[in-house]
Amino acid sequence: xxxxxxxxxxxxxxxxxxxxxxxxxxxxxxxxxxxxxxxxxxxxxxxxxxxxxxxxxxxxxxxxxxxxxxxxxxxxxxxxxxxxxxxxxxxxxxxxxxxxxxxxxxxxxxxxxxxxxxxxxxxxxxxxxxxxxxxxxxxxxxxxxxxxxxxxxxxxxxxxxxxxxxxxxxxxxxxxxxxxxxxxxxxxxxxxxxxxxxxxxxxxxxxxxxxxxxxxxxxxxxxxxxxxxxxxxxxxxxxxxxxxxxxxxxxxxxxxxxxxxxxxxxxxxxxxxxxxxxxxxxxxxxxxxxxxxxxxxxxxxxxxxxxxxxxxxxxxxxxxxxxxxxxxxxxxxxxxxxxxxxxxxxxxxxxxxxxxxxxxxxxxxxxxxxxxxxxxxxxxxxxxxxxxxxxxxxxxxxxxxxxxxxxxxxxxx
Amino acid sequence: xxxxxxxxxxxxxxxxxxxxxxxxxxxxxxxxxxxxxxxxxxxxxxxxxxxxxxxxxxxxxxxxxxxxxxxxxxxxxxxxxxxxxxxxxxxxxxxxxxxxxxxxxxxxxxxxxxxxxxxxxxxxxxxxxxxxxxxxxxxxxxxxxxxxxxxxxxxxxxxxxxxxxxxxxxxxxxxxxxxxxxxxxxxxxxxxxxxxxxxxxxxxxxxxxxxxxxxxxxxxxxxxxxxxxxxxxxxxxxxxxxxxx
Numbered sequence: 001x002x003x004x005x006x007x008x009x010x011x012x013x014x015x016x017x018x019x020x021x022x023x024x025x026x027x028x029x030x031x032x033x034x035x036x037x038x039x040x041x042x043x044x045x046x047x048x049x050x051x052x053x054x055x056x057x058x059x060x061x062x063x064x065x066x067x068x069x070x071x072x073x074x075x076x077x078x079x080x081x082x083x084x085x086x087x088x089x090x091x092x093x094x095x096x097x098x099x100x101x102x103x104x105x106x107x108x109x110x111x112x113x114x115x116x117x118x119x120x121x122x123x124x125x126x127x128x129x130x131x132x133x134x135x136x137x138x139x140x141x142x143x144x145x146x147x148x149x150x151x152x153x154x155x156x157x158x159x160x161x162x163x164x165x166x167x168x169x170x171x172x173x174x175x176x177x178x179x180x181x182x183x184x185x186x187x188x189x190x191x192x193x194x195x196x197x198x199x200x201x202x203x204x205x206x207x208x209x210x211x212x213x214x215x216x217x218x219x220x221x222x223x224x225x226x227x228x229x230x231x232x233x234x235x236x237x238x239x240x241x242x243x244x245x246x247x248x249x250x251x252x253x254x255x256x257x258x259x260x261x262x263x264x265x266x267x268x269x270x271x272x273x274x275x276x277x278x279x280x281x282x283x284x285x286x287x288x289x290x291x292x293x294x295x296x297x298x299x300x301x302x303x304x305x306x307x308x309x310x311x312x313x314x315x316x317x318x319x320x321x322x323x324x325x326x327x328x329x330x331x332x333x334x335x336x337x338x339x340x341x342x343x344x345x346x347x348x349x350x351x352x353x354x355x356x357x358x359x360x361x362x363x364x365x366x367x368x369x370x371x372x373x374x375x376x377x378x379x380x381x382x383x384x385x386x387x388x389x390x391x392x393x394x395x396x397x398x399x400x401x402x403x404x405x406x407x408x409x410x411x412x413x
Numbered sequence: 414x415x416x417x418x419x420x421x422x423x424x425x426x427x428x429x430x431x432x433x434x435x436x437x438x439x440x441x442x443x444x445x446x447x448x449x450x451x452x453x454x455x456x457x458x459x460x461x462x463x464x465x466x467x468x469x470x471x472x473x474x475x476x477x478x479x480x481x482x483x484x485x486x487x488x489x490x491x492x493x494x495x496x497x498x499x500x501x502x503x504x505x506x507x508x509x510x511x512x513x514x515x516x517x518x519x520x521x522x523x524x525x526x527x528x529x530x531x532x533x534x535x536x537x538x539x540x541x542x543x544x545x546x547x548x549x550x551x552x553x554x555x556x557x558x559x560x561x562x563x564x565x566x567x568x569x570x571x572x573x574x575x576x577x578x579x580x581x582x583x584x585x586x587x588x589x590x591x592x593x594x595x596x597x598x599x600x601x602x603x604x605x606x607x608x609x610x611x612x613x614x615x616x617x618x619x620x621x622x623x624x625x626x627x628x629x630x631x632x633x634x635x636x637x638x639x640x641x642x643x644x645x646x647x648x649x650x651x652x653x654x655x656x657x658x
Contacts, residue, residue, distance in 0.1 A: 003535055003536065007521075010524070013523075014522065014523055308517075308519065309521060309522070312513075312515070312519040313521065313536070314504065315478065315507065315513050316508065316512075316537065316581070317505065317506075317507045317508020317509070317533060317536075317537040318504065318508070318536050318537060319505070320500065320501065320504070322536055406480050407475050407480040407481050410480075410519075
């Protein structure tokens, strides 16, 4: 095998310019794919980070059926205190959980005494919410100490602008509880929230006890429990595990009491993440096409130019299988050359991108630093794909060479 | 000739051709390149096939070299019926029993002189390294190319290339060496040197040399000269003076 490699390498050296051109093409392909993956995955993970760490949490538990009607924020679909206590006991036993935060979500009217509009509110325990979605404070602008206290409200930025509400202003929240009675409470605006998802966000935050007061809850009912895991990579496995555990918790009708949803099912941005994956897939397909066509072209030329040589080695007794291996190894070596140089070049360019600290915006977030990094597994996958395609591309010319009749090949001019 | 007779013939001769014919299809026309050719060649002989272009010399050499198969007749090389061999068996048989010397030398351009000679032992016979080195150095000395061992084919002259080709043909200790116009691309002086080397090799290694040639020097040195015309053997001349026209 080492001798076949030696001959393959020397043959590549023999047509130096052609080898360099083809290897460069593969190198560029590998570089583009790795850069695309590194930048897009950086953008994707940042986007997921923003969604999960500033708003949703990694996953959420609701009362069964709540998510289907979440647009209405139905109060009658809240978890009763007894159910929440059960859930709390279960969650406290899970070592994978870093923090969780119960929320009361409801819709209400927001009044400045001059103007009134509708608002979606999240009643939270500020300390637990911050542990579960640690990037939440980064969304609060114009705030004082960024601590949400009782009687205080954080309102969406667009609402603040359109209603001309400033920090320190007093506003009124009016809401109808599940029994149909209306109640109102005064709040002091202590924070203006930038939306994660861009214009149109209408979610505000108040203390959970204030929410209970507005909704005249005698005992706490919870709309959802947002959960943060210690390791985000365990999301799928933990979600399945929790679903399994909670499926054993049945209501009086004998039906499951809870439902578990990861951020992917809760955010429309999951589709963007999937689109990025799809684009990566198509970019990989383009790389495959580049490698396939360029290597096949080179190998067809190599076989055509060396017909007499093939005739000679076949005449002196080289078995067809060895001739096949010789040409496949040539294609393999060409692919390997492109892969090695492509990986090295991509790592260098990624380092330059990271040093340049290129910034970009996402939603309302600006100045986010583009962090280009690629997982070793991605590099390995791309490398294996290129090498495999190189071998496949060499197969047809190599088969042609191995099947040549030595007598005809020797006669070739 | 029956198969039993053919097998008996094979025991005595390195090459035995019994009514061998070879046809080629050229469009709708069948061209008879060889017509019922019969001859025998003994081990360690120096045999030449001569004749004008198109007489069938190269076709015959290709058949003897197991590069092609007869359309009719029996051809036994070192006791083996070439007709019965498949592609792989032919390749193995060539690798172990036949050495080739080509008119255009046909050295592998990416391999050095040493590696070109080593190639058949490495890729075909799998000879251990120490044995390979011993044999190559012996042959390099014999053909006077020991000091050129690390050069590539494009760095040596035509005569030197043919010396390397002879060494490559002999390195596997073949029973038979086939040389198709081995001196055609060489000047007079170099051709003489190459011929001397081949004679010496025949004497030292007891290898059978079969040539297809126009070169009168080779013809003059051959122990048996077969003359071919229009695909038929029309004459056999032995060095002792026997002449069967």
